[in-house]
Each structure stands twice: as C-alpha cells, then as structure tokens.
Amino acid sequence: MAVHSVSDVNRYLKDLLAREPLLSGLSVRGEISNFKQYPSGHCYFTLKDANSALKCVMFRSRAQYLRFLPQNGMQVVAGGTISVYERDGVYQLYVDRLMPEGTGDLALAFEQLKKKLSAAGLFDQSRKQPLPAFPKKIGVVTSPAGAVLRDIYRVSKRRWPSVQLVLYPVQVQGEGAAEQIARGIDFFAEEYAVDVIIAGRGGGSMEDLWAFNEEPVVRAIAACPVPLISAVGHETDFTLADFAADVRAATPSQAAELAVPDRAEVKRQVEHLTSQLTRQMRREIDLRRQRLDHVLQSRVMRQPQSMLAERRQRLDFLLAGLQNTAKQELQNKSHGLKLLLNRLAAINPAAVLGRGYGIVTKQDKLVSSINAVEIDDEIQLSLTDGSLKARVLAKTGKGEG
Structure with missing residues (x-):
C-alpha cells in the first residue's frame, strides 16, 4: 500500500472538491459568528446554524465592495466556493458575495451608517445654517449632463435673474462618484466663495443614488461652512446627504426655489412696505402739524408781550419775597448770636x-x-x-x- 504525505492528501482533497460542481458557486445561509477583519482587509468568520458550523474567508478584493458591515449574530446568505486550506487541512467557504437575509445590503448599509453618523452628531439641528435671503452666487455640484442642471438654471434665473450659477461638474453615480461630490463641496467651501451650495442629482434606484449615502459626502456636507441644500432624486427619495444638509429639497427645481427669492414676490413686498412707510410718514406729518397748530394758537405765541409782562411781574414778586425772607432770617440769626454772647460773657472768668x-x-x-x-x-x-x-x-x- 502506497504511503502519502500530508501535503499530498490535502492537495488531493482540494482537487477533489474543486471538481465537485455542487461546491462551486453555491449559496449558504447561516448566522455570522467570530467575525474579524484584519488590517489587510481580509475577513474571517464562521457561518453556523442549529447543528453545524462552516469556516469562511472573504479576501480584501471582495470585501472592499461590501456596502454593509457584517456583525456577529447577523443572518446572511454567503456565496462562494468550498475549498481546502492545504496548510491546515481545513475546508472552508471562500466567499465572493455576502448579502443580509431579509433585507438588501444597501438598506442595511444605509441604516448602519445613519446610526453611526447620527451618533457622531452630523445630523444635529444645532448644526443647521439659515439660507441667505439674497444670494449673489450659487455653487452647483452635479452632473453637467441631464435635466438637473437645466432645471436649477431655469428656475433660478426666472425667480432671480441677477444670480450667478457656478457648476462643479461631477459623476453622480458609480465608482468614484462619492469622492468627486465631496471634492466639489470642499471646492466651494474652501476655494471658490459662493453664498449657497446646491448638491444633487435626478431620481433613480437606491443604488443609483448611493453616492449621496457615502460617508465622505455626508461628512463634507456636515463640515461645510456655506449653507447647503441637498436635492437628490424625487420627493420620496431620502439619502444621508439630506439629513446632513442645512435644507433638504424634494427636487432640484425646489432647491432652486429655496435658494433664491422670487423677484415678483420681492417686488410686491417692497411695494407693500413702501405703501406702509408712506402712510406712516403721512400720519406722523399730520400729527406734527396738529401739534404745531396747537402751539401757534397758544397765548404765548399770540400775546408774547403780555405773557412776558406777567412773567416779569411774577419774578419781581418772587424776588421781593426772597429779600424779605433773607432779611427776617438774618435778624433771627443776629438775635440768637447776641443771646449766645451774653451767656458767654456771664461765665467769663474776668x-x-x-x-x-x-x-x-x-x-x-x-x-x-x-x-x-x-x-x-x-x-x-x-x-x-x-x-x-x-x-x-x-x-x-x-x-x-
């Protein structure tokens, strides 16, 4: 009987499993336990059910595309291939795809990141900034193609023709989109001064809108010192960018309406205020005229010499009274002084x-x-x-x- 080395046996088993179609491209349902991700990016964990456990590994080349963070106790469906790790003689599932069971990976990733960023205070109302009443320049972070930019331009110019729009063109979906959007926000925050920023895109699936759920975009919005309006998708679409933005618009067109005032409405307000000011000025003028008429009709204005004579007579009377009072007071003080001198003389030793x-x-x-x-x-x-x-x-x- 032939004698084989351990390596030969493990290699044979690996080849045997590789030739089994059932073990290639299979999906396994189970609960994650012992999950650990190393600095290399590789993930190691165990899938288990009530009776058994299966070791799993997901290398960085696959793990980097995970939209959610796997956690112990999470029910998932893992797809991959069963093979043998020759060094240890252990068979394991080499995972190339991982999905949470019962919900999509994007929905789970959304909730996980929302919870994380909310705990960090990025969605606090105290961080929100008011929009400027009359912006002169608006920075727009969106795709140069499509209806979004046209809608923002059309609505803004119709409502407030003097406003200037500055576009920072970005890719709004796909790989690298989140980094471009974050750079666009930072550009207007740090390099090119604007009064307000609109960041957004048109509607689409959750995956299409996902760039506005990425952490770099949300953090760039939260840190932006310039008031920012998020305008992502349609009215029913919500992204994490909406929670971090100072104002959320249901559509790009509404974002433009929120960003600039309506010239016709401003004109009506100015006319109304002008009318109010005119009425108030007229009331004030009438009141001052009545007061002036009252003064002009007074005796002091009609008979100034008579009033002056009365005041002079009153002054003479007061002066005479003052002189009499002073004279009487002087006499009283003189008499008292004499009494004191007499008392002093009476007790003088001489x-x-x-x-x-x-x-x-x-x-x-x-x-x-x-x-x-x-x-x-x-x-x-x-x-x-x-x-x-x-x-x-x-x-x-x-x-x-």
Whole structure:
C-alpha cells in the first residue's frame, strides 16, 4: 500500500472538491459568528446554524465592495466556493458575495451608517445654517449632463435673474462618484466663495443614488461652512446627504426655489412696505402739524408781550419775597448770636473777678479745695487788677468755727 504525505492528501482533497460542481458557486445561509477583519482587509468568520458550523474567508478584493458591515449574530446568505486550506487541512467557504437575509445590503448599509453618523452628531439641528435671503452666487455640484442642471438654471434665473450659477461638474453615480461630490463641496467651501451650495442629482434606484449615502459626502456636507441644500432624486427619495444638509429639497427645481427669492414676490413686498412707510410718514406729518397748530394758537405765541409782562411781574414778586425772607432770617440769626454772647460773657472768668471774687493757685495749679494746700504753703491770689502772694496760716472747713 502506497504511503502519502500530508501535503499530498490535502492537495488531493482540494482537487477533489474543486471538481465537485455542487461546491462551486453555491449559496449558504447561516448566522455570522467570530467575525474579524484584519488590517489587510481580509475577513474571517464562521457561518453556523442549529447543528453545524462552516469556516469562511472573504479576501480584501471582495470585501472592499461590501456596502454593509457584517456583525456577529447577523443572518446572511454567503456565496462562494468550498475549498481546502492545504496548510491546515481545513475546508472552508471562500466567499465572493455576502448579502443580509431579509433585507438588501444597501438598506442595511444605509441604516448602519445613519446610526453611526447620527451618533457622531452630523445630523444635529444645532448644526443647521439659515439660507441667505439674497444670494449673489450659487455653487452647483452635479452632473453637467441631464435635466438637473437645466432645471436649477431655469428656475433660478426666472425667480432671480441677477444670480450667478457656478457648476462643479461631477459623476453622480458609480465608482468614484462619492469622492468627486465631496471634492466639489470642499471646492466651494474652501476655494471658490459662493453664498449657497446646491448638491444633487435626478431620481433613480437606491443604488443609483448611493453616492449621496457615502460617508465622505455626508461628512463634507456636515463640515461645510456655506449653507447647503441637498436635492437628490424625487420627493420620496431620502439619502444621508439630506439629513446632513442645512435644507433638504424634494427636487432640484425646489432647491432652486429655496435658494433664491422670487423677484415678483420681492417686488410686491417692497411695494407693500413702501405703501406702509408712506402712510406712516403721512400720519406722523399730520400729527406734527396738529401739534404745531396747537402751539401757534397758544397765548404765548399770540400775546408774547403780555405773557412776558406777567412773567416779569411774577419774578419781581418772587424776588421781593426772597429779600424779605433773607432779611427776617438774618435778624433771627443776629438775635440768637447776641443771646449766645451774653451767656458767654456771664461765665467769663474776668467778669467773675470783677465782682470781687479771686482765683487761688498753687505753683500755677488751680486750688479748688482746702485739701489741696497745707499750712505754710505759698499761694497766689489773682484779682481783677492784679495778683497777691500769701501764706496759708490756717485751714477751716465748712461747718467749723
């Protein structure tokens, strides 16, 4: 019996499986588990059901086209080929297509990215900017072909002929479309100044509109400092660009209507305001005229000399009253001052001495009690016309003989 190497056996099994039509291009339904995507871009996971498990690998060349992010627990249908990994002797499904079961991959990708960007705050109302009332220049990011550009131009020029439209031509679907649209938005945001931006395209399937669901486009819109109107598809079409835009228009034509004012409506408003201003000015003029007539009919305007004489007489009366009041006040103050002077004179020491009294001091200190001196002390008596020196011979208190 021949003896084979492990490599020979694994190679034989690989060739055997490759020749089995059932294992080539088959589809497998199952639940994803152990999903992992490496920096290389390759994805490794397991498909399982209630009874079994199948190892799977999806290389970067296929994984890069996934519209959604595979997650553990997700029910999917994987398409590919069963083969053997010779090094480990393990058979696995080499996946070249992967679809979520029960919903399309685009719908799932839409919800996943919407949830992610919403959590990042890109759809917050606080980020929204108001549209300018009278834009002079509008940047348009769309395809140069098709009806979208013509509709925007036609409606804008009809409503506001002076507005200038600047086109940044882009591819609106297919590979590379999202990057072009994002660059167009950045161009008007950073390089070419405009007052408002319209980014959009005509209607189509979800796949046709998908470029406006791509993350680069949504982030460019959210970061744009210029007010931006999204105009993607028809009224029933919604993209993530609509959630990030400052204003969402149901159609490109409506975007033009939102971007510029209606000249006829502005004219009506100006005429209405002019009429209001004219009426208000007339009312104000009439009011001022009535006030002027009232002043002209007043006595001061009709008989100025008489009014002046009355005012002069009133002034003389007030001056006389002021003089009388001042004179009376001066007399009162003078009388009070005399009373104070009399009181001051009554308690003046010199006046006391003049009435026969004297002041006794000892060594220049006032003596007010017999206890302040001793027998034989020298004292000084101050009288009204001079002073005397004396010696204490005796002390007699009150009540003593």
